[in-house]
Amino acid sequence: MIPDFLVSFDTETLPCEEVDFLIAGGGVAGLIASLELKNFKTAVLYKNGLSETCTYNAQGGIATAIAPWDSPDLHKEDTLKTGCGLSNPTSVDILVREGVDRIKELISHGLIFDKENNEYHFTKEGGHSCRRILHINGDGTGKAIAEFLYKKVLVEKNIKILHSHFLVDLISDEGQIKAALVYDEKKKKLVLIKAKAFILATGGAGNIFQETTNPTSISGDGIAIAYRCGAELMDLEFYQFHPTTFYQAGAPRFLISESVRGEGGILRNVKGERFMSAYHSMEELAPRDIVTRAIIDQMKLTASNCVYLDLKKIKCGLEKRFPAIYSFCINYGIDITKEFIPVRPSAHYLMGGIKTDLWGTTSIGNLFACGETACMGVHGANRLASNSLLEGIVFAKRIGIKAKEKLGLKH
Incomplete structure (x- = not known):
């Protein structure tokens, strides 16, 4: 039997903080979500530092259909084909169409992709029918995007970065998540963080395998935490x-x-x-x-x-x-x-995860999930190369919008 909590604790005696939004994980999905919620008191938990996220270590690039020879329909076709017929076509449609807008937004905010002869240089990867992969500093795309977004977050007065803070468990009451049990590694103590909504962006579970491309901190803990509090999971059998x-x-x-x-x-x-x-x-x-x-x-x-x-x-x-x-x-x-x-x-990559709808909403109240932690059917049985960063950007933005809407917040 799966225990409700990993450790025993007393909520009456633990130090307690309150925020509007608590985000566990600071890769591309967590950072994009935090920027969408920048007008509210938001905390972002990092188990380790930025360099220990999968985003930071992503090399190849980000797929988006902005080249003159490309189209969202072609990108969708490649994604569905690579997913072995098990992708959700609606999810994929959102990915490829909103993805174009999200990448153009990042460019307008100062993100610089590699160019050749003053034109964007697109590379090609497995399963793609044409060159559509944008990249930065050659094979340093993930690092560049992570640092770009992290710098944006640092100047936002309402967003608090909590390094060396490990999400241990979520605490629910009548089907609604009310608080998070967090371990402060520097102070060697548990703290309670209450919030109006919680967003899990903790990555996949690569380190359940002997050999993985993932940083050592990527262990599936966010998915396990969601499962312990009753959230539905989906497609866990599909590991790339x-x-x-x-x-x-x-x-x-x-x-x-x-x-x-x-x-x-x-x-x-x-x-x-x-x-x-x-x-x-x-x-x-x-x-x-x-x-x-x-x-x-x-x-x-x-x-x-x-x-x-x-x-x-x-x-x-x-x-x-x-x-x-x-x-x-x-x-x-x-x-x-x-x-x-x-x-x-x-x-390398978990296609499954915490089951969500197209707005990142899980089966548990006040709980959202995005990035590799979540599953809304984009990847099916096999992810198309360089769709991961795009998924994190597109659906984290949607989560920010939906979280504010569900809580009646208008900023």
């Missing part, structure tokens, strides 16, 4: 394994971005042979589930621990286009301009 993470004994499973293959990277088995044409017509740019299965199949057939990524045919300067990947590999003795990168799949 990214095909290409760095493989070397003792090294972290560092993500080798899909955009590397989008720019011409080739997968080879331990014998040096290309193999993706035997599995899918899109070869290296097939959807992630297909590439992952192909790599595992090749590892079994050749009795090897990994396959290899060959970047020698990429024409753009690798040090400039993929500076983080280049630097990481150099630190482990591999010059990607001359040598293959050893790679294999690792747990």
